[in-house]
Amino acid sequence: MEKKTVIVTGASSGLGKAIALSLGQAGYFVVVHYNTGQEQAERVVASIRTSGGCGTSLQADIRNLQACRQLIETTTRETGRIDALVNSAGVKIDAPIETMRETDFDKVMDVNVKGVFNMCQSVVPIMFSQGAGAIVNLSSGVSAVGYPNMVNYVASKAAVNGMTRALAKELGPKGITVNAVAPGLVETPMTDGYDAARKQAYIERVPLKRLGTPEDIAAAVKWFLSEEAAFVNGQVLFVNGGLH
Numbered sequence: 001m002e003k004k005t006v007i008v009t010g011a012s013s014g015l016g017k018a019i020a021l022s023l024g025q026a027g028y029f030v031v032v033h034y035n036t037g038q039e040q041a042e043r044v045v046a047s048i049r050t051s052g053g054c055g056t057s058l059q060a061d062i063r064n065l066q067a068c069r070q071l072i073e074t075t076t077r078e079t080g081r082i083d084a085l086v087n088s089a090g091v092k093i094d095a096p097i098e099t100m101r102e103t104d105f106d107k108v109m110d111v112n113v114k115g116v117f118n119m120c121q122s123v124v125p126i127m128f129s130q131g132a133g134a135i136v137n138l139s140s141g142v143s144a145v146g147y148p149n150m151v152n153y154v155a156s157k158a159a160v161n162g163m164t165r166a167l168a169k170e171l172g173p174k175g176i177t178v179n180a181v182a183p184g185l186v187e188t189p190m191t192d193g194y195d196a197a198r199k200q201a202y203i204e205r206v207p208l209k210r211l212g213t214p215e216d217i218a219a220a221v222k223w224f225l226s227e228e229a230a231f232v233n234g235q236v237l238f239v240n241g242g243l244h
């Protein structure tokens with residue numbers, strides 16, 4: 001059977017990397033997308049190949065629509081099809097509202113909201129032509145409950161939930177599912193700056209009494225892309241140990 005192709009954005013690091021490795025093991029041809037982390041992305045591709053899978057790395061700043069179109073074009077030229085898109089690339093720049101810089105508000109919106117829009121808009125023509133496709137967006141637990149000093153990030157992830165639900169309705173009739181995974185706190189470069197006390201306080205609030213792992217998140221993404229989830233559309237799945 002022909003290999004399925006998936007593009008994982010932000011796969012040079014953290015959750016995107018874990019998702020790319022897991023989908024590589026599951027038999028997908030994986031496009032390991034990166035922005036600045038070329039070496040890291042190449043190492044992810046090498047790991048996929050070492051464990052018997054296939055993939056390639058491609059660069060794009062997802063804030064730039066033209067760059068996203070180019071990424072889709074290059075992938076389509078190489079593989080002939082794109083079965084799935086996982087939008088994991090994201091940024092978080094925290095500050096109290098009174099000192100949050102306008103540039104940091106804009107950057108978080110540009111990457112987390114416009115970047116997801118740019119990738120979805122760029123990939124839908126090929127998915128339309130296939131009559132099938134699946135998109136999974138990375139949201140966040142804070143999108144539902146809020147968090148202090150993260151007004152830009154929380155707003156961006158609430159927008160991701162909204163885009164997920166809107167696109168599920170718009171693209172469903174064309175055979176494309178759109179869902180989101182909303183992780184709780186997971187140790188990745190994004191959360192490296194959190195001190196031990198903050199992590200411990202968080203764990204105490206989680207019913208399952210631990211942090212999530214990148215593999216917990218990758219498993220949920222893989223399920224959304226599987227045949228078992230073929231009738232699941234427009235859902236935001238909170239993978240956070242039950243913290244609400």
Ligand SMILES: NC(=O)c1ccc[n+]([C@@H]2O[C@H](COP(=O)([O-])OP(=O)(O)OC[C@H]3O[C@@H](n4cnc5c(N)ncnc54)[C@H](OP(=O)(O)O)[C@@H]3O)[C@@H](O)[C@H]2O)c1
Pocket residue numbers: 009010011012013014015016017033034035036037038060061062063087088089090091092111115138139140141182183184185186187188189190191
């Ligand atoms: N970690 C958590 O606790 C957590 C919790 C909830 C939700 N999330 C969400 O999960 C996703 C992955 O987070 P993570 O923890 O894996 O973060 P991470 O380790 O910091 O990785 C972020 C990724 O985003 C890419 N990226 C950043 N700006 C970009 C841009 N302008 N264009 C293209 N790519 C860009 C980076 O690429 P380069 O490094 O190559 O530049 C990197 O691969 C994010 O959407 C995040 O909001 C994370």
